[in-house]
Amino acid sequence: MAAPRRLPLARGRFLIRPCGLAGSRWEPAAAGLYSVALGGVFGSEILTPDDVLTALSLPPLLAAVWTLSGRLAAAVSALAVSLFAIVLIEEAPNRLTILSIGLAGVVLAVAVRAYAASLDQLLETARRGRAARSVLPTLAATTARLSGLDSLTRREVEVARLASDGYMASEIAVSLQISARTVESHLAHVYAKLGVTSRRELMRISGLSGKIDQ
Numbered sequence: 001m002a003a004p005r006r007l008p009l010a011r012g013r014f015l016i017r018p019c020g021l022a023g024s025r026w027e028p029a030a031a032g033l034y035s036v037a038l039g040g041v042f043g044s045e046i047l048t049p050d051d052v053l054t055a056l057s058l059p060p061l062l063a064a065v066w067t068l069s070g071r072l073a074a075a076v077s078a079l080a081v082s083l084f085a086i087v088l089i090e091e092a093p094n095r096l097t098i099l100s101i102g103l104a105g106v107v108l109a110v111a112v113r114a115y116a117a118s119l120d121q122l123l124e125t126a127r128r129g130r131a132a133r134s135v136l137p138t139l140a141a142t143t144a145r146l147s148g149l150d151s152l153t154r155r156e157v158e159v160a161r162l163a164s165d166g167y168m169a170s171e172i173a174v175s176l177q178i179s180a181r182t183v184e185s186h187l188a189h190v191y192a193k194l195g196v197t198s199r200r201e202l203m204r205i206s207g208l209s210g211k212i213d214q
Contacts, residue, residue, distance in 0.1 A: 017123065018116035022069035031072045034064040035079055042083035045091065045098075052094050054087065054101045061105060065113040077109060151193050159186040164203045 021027040037060035045053045057080060064076040084102050091098055152160065155176075162172045169187070173180040196202050 016067055017120070018066060019069065019120040021067045027068060027072060031064065031068055031076055034060040034068075034076050038076070038080050038083060042087050045087050049091055049093070052097050052101070054084070054098050054105075057084070058105050058108070061109055062112050065109050066116045070117075073113060080109075081106075152190060156186050156190050156193075159183055160190045160202060163187060163190075163199055166199075166203075 021030050038057055041053055041057040041060070044056075045051075061077065061080050065073045068076065084098075084105075088095060088098055088102070158176060159172055162175060167175070169180045169183040172183045176183070190202070191197060194202070
């Protein structure tokens with residue numbers, strides 16, 4: 001019996017991009033949620049002086065500096081510092097422990113924010129690079145075709161112009177007073193130089209340069 005197939009996990013599905021909420025409609029709500037969580041932690045710390053709960057403020061603080069824009073991340077961080085200062089004043093017996101946790105939290109928050117900002121900039125640069133690379137084939141094809149136009153002989157230009165206007169090989173032969181086989185030979189050279197395979201593509205390319213239309 002064949003082993004059951006495992007559904008592949010979508011990479012990044014459950015990951016939050018650094019500064020991923022910046023500028024979104026959810027950012028103010030997230031900032032408010034982080035602030036409420038910080039207020040709840042520090043409020044519980046004051047209400048239960050025998051227990052040191054300050055470390056519980058790290059998750060909402062780090063989430064704020066990781067997901068929010070610079071302005072809102074700074075606002076949530078300022079709130080956390082203010083609440084920490086109040087707790088530090090109120091809890092004299094645990095002041096040393098609370099101060100140690102607070103300093104460690106500040107250092108960690110600064111490091112996380114710096115990393116998030118740098119990673120966000122790196123990902124944005126990579127995204128722009130992918131977008132630019134997706135355009136390169138089209139630009140390269142256009143450049144090659146323009147270069148091919150410059151390599152056409154006078155007779156090939158005449159044949160290409162008439163072909164792009166929709167004339168058949170026999171009609172081009174009569175107009176230029178050459179054989180239909182010679183017209184087909186010229187068209188084959190034109191197609192090779194311009195990198196096309198049909199008259200429809202030739203008609204489309206004729207708009208890239210005035211050489212065929214002249």
